[in-house]
Amino acid sequence: MSKKLTSRAENYSKWYNELVVEADLAENSAVRGCMVIKPYGYAIWEKMQAELDKKFKETGHQNAYFPLFVPKSLFEAEEKNAEGFAKECAVVTHYRLENDPDKPGKLRVDPNAKLEEELVVRPTSEAIIWSTFKGWVQSYRDLPLLINQWANVVRWEMRTRLFLRTAEFLWQEGHTAHTTKQEAIAEAELMNNVYATFTEDFMAIPVIQGLKTESERFAGADETYCIEALMQDGKALQAGTSHFLGQNFAKAFDVKFTSKEGKQEYVWATSWGVSTRLMGALIMTHSDDHGLVLPPKLAPNQVVIVPIYKTDEQLEAITEVVNGIMTELRSKNISVKFDNRDTYRPGAKFAQHELQGVPLRIAIGSRDLENGTVELARRDTLTKEVVALDTLTDRVEGLMTEIQDTLYKKALDYRDTHITEVETFDEFKKVLEEKGGFISAHWDGTAETEDKIKEITKATIRCLPLDGKIEKGICVLTGRESARRVLFAKAY
């Protein structure tokens, strides 16, 4: 069914690429840099979507849908945003193909079907959405406007990797408009919090909430909040961002409202997003050399049952018991699949489910029937236990929580032991090279120093942690005064 994966120790990057493909999550497509998300990978993404969508609605947001294309004149309206995305955008210039007169059976762009104005395939939707918001906002009574969109976006990245960086990816993008600066900042913070809660409670991935430095900010934002996770190879991964956009887009698109006092004012904005990149974070946080490891809350199948049998009669007897088990487990909202395919042997099934990260495997054979037991195998710890049938449902239910918690604690423990405070640049480089992880260091607050450190070490400032202690010190590179420690890391 599947070949053995390269181990993480041998080649982490190769391990990741192999796992994504072998576990049937995604694959490269015929289109440069674009991926195909396969059914198993998509089922995990759907679970993330459903939970996030619930959280967005609980916090008062509504879904809507805006055009895929952004006319060039709108795209360029907010200058910083345009500058940030112009270098990597797909541009539609024509609206028709015609038969190629020189090559029978081939098509070519019809030169007579050139668009008057080029259309940019959205790399993000602030421009098209704010040009729309202009028509939606007149009075303070129309605010706040709390909108979310589930969509595909395109950024023409030169070096791509499945889930982590692809030319097209799926995401959600929230776009909100408010009467006051304070309210917009509170919204940006709230949504960053929603992301943090989601990644920690649902994906079992601990994150650090923080602010980006000016050079790492979203193009067009006044402030970018983020959640940063740490992968098993000691590299950080930005898992979500939430931006306070000030009045930049309101001014670029002339979106004003009449206040209670009858004054015309520009509205205040936020935007926030997470993407299929979360799949990469998920894989690199929990998985091992055997394959994917899924927290139960994200597993398309939380439990898989594999029958061990030689004869049809044995399978029949097992099936009867399994039907009872499935009914009970489903009544507890546990998703379970009976893998009774007769085209594969149990060993091949075990390997497949291990590779695909099913949290719990139940094996049941004829001897088990006699003993009134089954064998449980946990994916996270790779341990097995024999459980009596009459306590099975309780045990499985308990394990769902236990596995989720174990994965979170393990990731948290790794993360917490990989935040190192350093005082000198030598220490900085040594820790980065030998241990990796987050480096908590003093920085003089200038973009030059940030650039210099990046140039020398490839580490970037991941964030100014929101709960970081404010403590004066000396910049590790320049020796100048520093107001606080920030977190550096190499990052995806």
Added chain:
Amino acid sequence: MSKKLTSRAENYSKWYNELVVEADLAENSAVRGCMVIKPYGYAIWEKMQAELDKKFKETGHQNAYFPLFVPKSLFEAEEKNAEGFAKECAVVTHYRLENDPDKPGKLRVDPNAKLEEELVVRPTSEAIIWSTFKGWVQSYRDLPLLINQWANVVRWEMRTRLFLRTAEFLWQEGHTAHTTKQEAIAEAELMNNVYATFTEDFMAIPVIQGLKTESERFAGADETYCIEALMQDGKALQAGTSHFLGQNFAKAFDVKFTSKEGKQEYVWATSWGVSTRLMGALIMTHSDDHGLVLPPKLAPNQVVIVPIYKTDEQLEAITEVVNGIMTELRSKNISVKFDNRDTYRPGAKFAQHELQGVPLRIAIGSRDLENGTVELARRDTLTKEVVALDTLTDRVEGLMTEIQDTLYKKALDYRDTHITEVETFDEFKKVLEEKGGFISAHWDGTAETEDKIKEITKATIRCLPLDGKIEKGICVLTGRESARRVLFAKAY
């Protein structure tokens, strides 16, 4: 809040356009032919999606995601499909914008960032999906492959209308691969049936299932099944299609499997889709001159409660009762919204909810509190009744079914009285002009006659009904022999 709509009798097309905008369903965007789906419209679409997705999964399909772009060389591989879509496709030719040296602050396409091969924005995904399926199918054990995708697609239509015909629209597209012709045909029929059940039971729209003629078939299909609905102006609307693709795409993309007998064979294919066009069908089937009318199963809010009060004390007393009502209704899975906005008067709220098609409105004032009653207003019949509080939940629950049924029956009655059998072409033209609807007529089976009738009358063959009686006759136009009656209509 909203101006009065143009009436259907006065100008049906204008009525439709106004309703879509005034009911806050969608609006035109800054991008030619592309719409913005507003939160209220999107909430209805989400209800459709959820139900369809459930049905697809129940019939064994899995969701996946394929690239937005189709390289030109793949796009042109299946000739008929390419020919059918080449004339209306958006083409990406460049992957970067740069500062325009002649116009400060403006951008232009970077001539150095021309793609080696143009990318077509998918108008439909057969090409990209079948180029992927090639890697997924080796043996009969890999089949059937039952895949669905929720996605946006782009067809560069010249004349667009909100929901009915837009350059970009949202849809789902199923793509399946099978070992035998029979199995693929059965799948195409099954999914056409799923669509019919969905539109009838969920959207309360009666449909006729049928086969398309060769000239109306999907480009690249051997057979196209469809569901055809009838709008209130007597025009038909194709609400969904399911295609038997034969081995056309398997051959174009060389997708073969090893059969049980060890032979290499091309696989058999289907594809099927419904889109945001269903929103147009929904609106034009049920709505009236007062605005949208929603079947309860599709209504984002099934019930809205409007308090009638003068003082804060009155509102407080009403709110207490309303809270109890809401808890009870929600326990019956009825969605209910308490419209206690103090920025609008009851009359304005009534008008808004009527315009937006909320199936049931409850008004509750101080006198109602004294009497232990509320006033119910049905959107479908525009009738009111006074109901005692202690029977309210039962009555509302009953009305949810009753309104759904009433809408369906009304639409069915209209449809059934608008299928007219004609024997001569004069009759054909007279009925088409004076009454509209479906015309059941004999046709000689040739594309020439079909074209001629279309040219003269603008009516097309909507379908060869699956349950139509097979009865020989004389073609209305040519007098030649005809094997069966087919359904003609003018159509959206």
